[in-house]
Amino acid sequence: MLERQAFDAEGFVEARDVDPAADPADYLIAGTIRPPTPNTRIKKDTVLVNPNEVVRIQPAFTGYTGRYVWHCHILEHEDQEMMLPYRVVA
Ligand SMILES: [Cu+2]
Numbered sequence: 001m002l003e004r005q006a007f008d009a010e011g012f013v014e015a016r017d018v019d020p021a022a023d024p025a026d027y028l029i030a031g032t033i034r035p036p037t038p039n040t041r042i043k044k045d046t047v048l049v050n051p052n053e054v055v056r057i058q059p060a061f062t063g064y065t066g067r068y069v070w071h072c073h074i075l076e077h078e079d080q081e082m083m084l085p086y087r088v089v090a
Helices: 009-018
Strands: 003-006 053-056 066-071 083-088
Antiparallel strands (some): 003 053, 066 083
């Protein structure tokens, strides 16, 4: 994990109601980037994302190219497109 940052979720939802193409990146709150805590500086395959927060990660893919899937462990979120495939290439 690289960092955490607060996210204006209400502002984004209101903007999305007006403009369905609203970009979530426009709703990051500047100046509140927090570095990882000691227990999240190790390599892991899961990361906790708190409500109203964005977490930036830097995955390391070694020894395998091909299809992976990222997903949220909250089932209702998975049903709302928080489960998507991606492909790692050489
Ligand atoms: Cu989720």
